[in-house]
Amino acid sequence: MPSFELNGRTYETDEDGYLINLSDWNEEVAAYVAKQENVDMSENHWEVVNFLREYYEEYKIAPMIRILTKAIGKKLGKDKGNTKYLYDLYPGGPAKQACKIAGLPKPTGCV
Amino acid sequence: MAHDHEVPELLDDIKTPALKPGSMGHLAPYPATEKHMKPLGFPEARVPDWEKRAVEKMGEMLKKYRSLQVYMDICVKCGACTDKCHYFLGTGDPNNMPVQRAELMRSVYRRYFTVGGRMFPGLVKARDFDEETLKQWFTYYHQCSQCRRCSVFCPYGIDTAEISMAAREIMDAIGVGHKYTAEIVNKVHDIGNNLGIPKPALSGTLQFLEDDMLENTGHEIKLPLDQEGAEVLLITPSADFFSEPHIQSLMGYAKVFHQAGISYTISSYASEAANFGMFIGSFEQKKKIAKRVAEQARALKVKRIVVGECGHAWRVAYSFWNTLNGPFDYLDPRYPVPQHICEFTHDLIQKGALTFDKEANDAYVVTMHDSCNVARASRMGSHPGGQFTIPRDLIRATCNHFVDMDEDTIHEKTLCCGGGGGLLTDELMDLRIKGAMPRVTALKRVMDEHKVNFLALICAICKAQFNKILPMYGIPMDTVGGVHQLVSNAIQLGTNKGIV
Numbered sequence: 001m002p003s004f005e006l007n008g009r010t011y012e013t014d015e016d017g018y019l020i021n022l023s024d025w026n027e028e029v030a031a032y033v034a035k036q037e038n039v040d041m042s043e044n045h046w047e048v049v050n051f052l053r054e055y056y057e058e059y060k061i062a063p064m065i066r067i068l069t070k071a072i073g074k075k076l077g078k079d080k081g082n083t084k085y086l087y088d089l090y091p092g093g094p095a096k097q098a099c100k101i102a103g104l105p106k107p108t109g110c111v
Numbered sequence: 112m113a114h115d116h117e118v119p120e121l122l123d124d125i126k127t128p129a130l131k132p133g134s135m136g137h138l139a140p141y142p143a144t145e146k147h148m149k150p151l152g153f154p155e156a157r158v159p160d161w162e163k164r165a166v167e168k169m170g171e172m173l174k175k176y177r178s179l180q181v182y183m184d185i186c187v188k189c190g191a192c193t194d195k196c197h198y199f200l201g202t203g204d205p206n207n208m209p210v211q212r213a214e215l216m217r218s219v220y221r222r223y224f225t226v227g228g229r230m231f232p233g234l235v236k237a238r239d240f241d242e243e244t245l246k247q248w249f250t251y252y253h254q255c256s257q258c259r260r261c262s263v264f265c266p267y268g269i270d271t272a273e274i275s276m277a278a279r280e281i282m283d284a285i286g287v288g289h290k291y292t293a294e295i296v297n298k299v300h301d302i303g304n305n306l307g308i309p310k311p312a313l314s315g316t317l318q319f320l321e322d323d324m325l326e327n328t329g330h331e332i333k334l335p336l337d338q339e340g341a342e343v344l345l346i347t348p349s350a351d352f353f354s355e356p357h358i359q360s361l362m363g364y365a366k367v368f369h370q371a372g373i374s375y376t377i378s379s380y381a382s383e384a385a386n387f388g389m390f391i392g393s394f395e396q397k398k399k400i401a402k403r404v405a406e407q408a409r410a411l412k413v414k415r416i417v418v419g420e421c422g423h424a425w426r427v428a429y430s431f432w433n434t435l436n437g438p439f440d441y442l443d444p445r446y447p448v449p450q451h452i453c454e455f456t457h458d459l460i461q462k463g464a465l466t467f468d469k470e471a472n473d474a475y476v477v478t479m480h481d482s483c484n485v486a487r488a489s490r491m492g493s494h495p496g497g498q499f500t501i502p503r504d505l506i507r508a509t510c511n512h513f514v515d516m517d518e519d520t521i522h523e524k525t526l527c528c529g530g531g532g533g534l535l536t537d538e539l540m541d542l543r544i545k546g547a548m549p550r551v552t553a554l555k556r557v558m559d560e561h562k563v564n565f566l567a568l569i570c571a572i573c574k575a576q577f578n579k580i581l582p583m584y585g586i587p588m589d590t591v592g593g594v595h596q597l598v599s600n601a602i603q604l605g606t607n608k609g610i611v
Contacts, residue, residue, distance in 0.1 A: 015141050016537060059312035064353045067319055083355055108295050109305030110350040110385065110535060110571035
C-alpha cells in the first residue's frame with residue numbers, strides 16, 4: 001500500500017495519492033498534498049476544501065460541480081462562482097485535485 | 112499526480128506512424144485487489160495454478176462463443192487493420208495494431224488448441240501462457256478501447272473488441288483484474304451507480320438543478336426521482352448527475368419531457384445507464400447490472416424506458432437488454448424497448464411538440480463526434496443509419512451552423528475518443544492523450560477550415576475524455592458538450608405545451 005510520512009506519522013494512500021482513511025485528514029496533511037500537487041493554498045483554496053469536506057460529511061460523495069461553483073460563488077463573490085475559477089484554483093480539476101487535497105476518495109466513473 | 116505528459120504534435124492529416132516496438136509496454140492499469148475482486152466472484156488474487164486455469168477458461172470460452180473460435184482461426188494477416196486503431200496511430204507500438212493485439216491471444220490459442228502448436232510450437236509461433244505473456248495481455252488488452260473500428264475494415268469482420276473482452280474475462284478468472292472497472296462494478300452493486308452517489312445526494316442534486324432551471328428559465332422543470340406510475344423511466348449515466356458538461360444534457364432531457372408533457376422518473380436504485388460488465392467481458396456482471404433497470408421498470412410501473420447520452424450503455428441496452436433480462440412485455444408495445452433519448456426527442460419534433468430558437472446556439476459552429484458503441488454496435492430509430500442521422504437532425508433542428516468532419520473519421524469509420532472500454536482512468540493518461548490524437552487531428556481541421564467551436568456527442572465517456580484531453584491540445588474544454596445541451600439551449604418553453 002503506498003503511503004507518505006509527515007511529522008513522524010505514516011499516511012496510507014491509494015496509488016494516486018488519495019488518502020485511504022478519511023479520518024487521517026488534517027490541515028497539515030492537506031497542505032502537504034497540495035504542495036505535492038504544486039497548488040499554493042490561499043484562503044480561497046481552503047474555502048473549496050472546507051466546502052467539499054462539509055458536503056462529503058453529509059452526503060458521502062463529492063458534490064456535483066455546479067453545486068460547488070454556486071457555493072463558492074456565494075462565499076467568495078459571484079464572479080468566482082464558475083468552473084473557470086475553480087480550474088484557476090485547481091488546474092488538475094476541482095473534482096479530482098481538490099478532492100485529493102480535501103482528503104476525499106477519488107471520484108470514479110465517467111468523470 | 113504528474114501533469115507533464117507528452118502531447119503529440121498535430122499534423123494536417125492522420126498519418127501512419129513509424130513503428131516504435133514496445134514503446135507502450137510499460138503502461139498497464141492498476142491491478143484490482145481482493146477488496147474489489149472477491150465480491151464479483153473472481154479469485155481475490157492470482158491463483159497458484161493460473162497458467163492451467165487460464166487455458167481451461169479459454170477452452171470453455173471457445174466452446175461457448177463460436178465467434179471467438181472463428182476469430183482465432185480465420186485471420187489471414189492481410190494487414191487491412193494495421194493502421195486503423197487510434198492507439199496504434201497515436202503510439203506507433205505494433206502491439207497496438209489490431210492484428211498484433213489479437214496475435215497475443217492467437218499465439219496462445221495455437222499452443223494449446225491446435226495440433227501444430229501442441230507438437231511444434233516454435234514452427235507455428237505458438238506461445239506458452241507464461242509470466243511474460245500474461246504481462247503483455249494485461250498491458251495491451253488494456254490498451255484497446257473496444258471501439259471496433261478495426262472490424263469495419265477487416266474483410267472477415269474480426270471483432271477485436273470481443274477478443275479483448277475475452278482476454279479480460281480470462282484474466283479475471285485467474286484473479287488478475289483491472290482496478291478501475293472492478294471498483295466501479297462494485298459501486299453499482301453496492302450503491303446503484305458508477306460514481307457511488309447515494310439516494311440523499313442524488314435527491315439533493317436533482318432538487319438543486321430544478322431550482323437552477325427555475326431561476327434561469329422561469330419554468331418549473333422537474334427531475335422526478337422514484338415516482339411510481341410515471342410514463343417513462345429515464346436511465347442515464349451517473350456522470351449526468353455530477354460532471355460538466357454532462358449535467359447540461361440532463362437539463363436538456365428534463366426540458367424535453369417538460370415541454371412534451373410526458374411524465375417520467377429517474378430511479379435511485381437504477382441510477383446508472385453505464386454497464387462496465389461489458390468492458391470486462393463478463394456476461395454475469397453485465398446481466399446483474401442491467402437487472403436493476405428491468406426490476407425498476409416493473410416496480411415503478413412505467414410504460415417506456417428511455418436511455419440518456421451514454422455510448423456503451425446504449426449498446427448494452429439496444430443489443431443485449433432483451434437477452435439479459437427480457438422479455439420486456441410489461442412495457443407499452445407501441446414504443447421501442449429501449450428508446451434512445453435522441454430518438455425520443457426526434458419523434459417529438461416530428462410530431463410538432465417541440466419548437467426551437469436556433470439563434471440561441473448561434474455562437475456555435477457545431478460538428479458531431481460519433482461515439483463508437485452507438486456508431487458501430489447499435490442502431491437508433493426505424494431506419495438503417497439512424498444512429499448517425501437522428502443526432503445530426505437534432506443538431507440541425509437546434510443550430511444554424513453545422514459541419515461534419517472528414518468522412519473517414521465519422522459514421523461507422525468514427526475514431527474513438529481514446530478513453531472508452533474501461534480506459535478512462537488517470538494512470539493510462541499517456542495512452543488516452545496519444546489515442547485521442549487522430550480524432551483531435553480531424554477536429555482541428557474543421558476548427559481551422561470552418562471555425563468549428565463545438566464538438567457535440569452522445570456519450571458520457573467521450574465527454575469526460577475530451578473535457579480532459581482537448582485542453583492538452585490547446586482546445587478549450589467547453590468545446591465539448593452533449594447533443595441535448597444544444598437542445599437545452601434552444602428549446603422554447605411554454606409554447607404548444609403538451610401537444611402529444
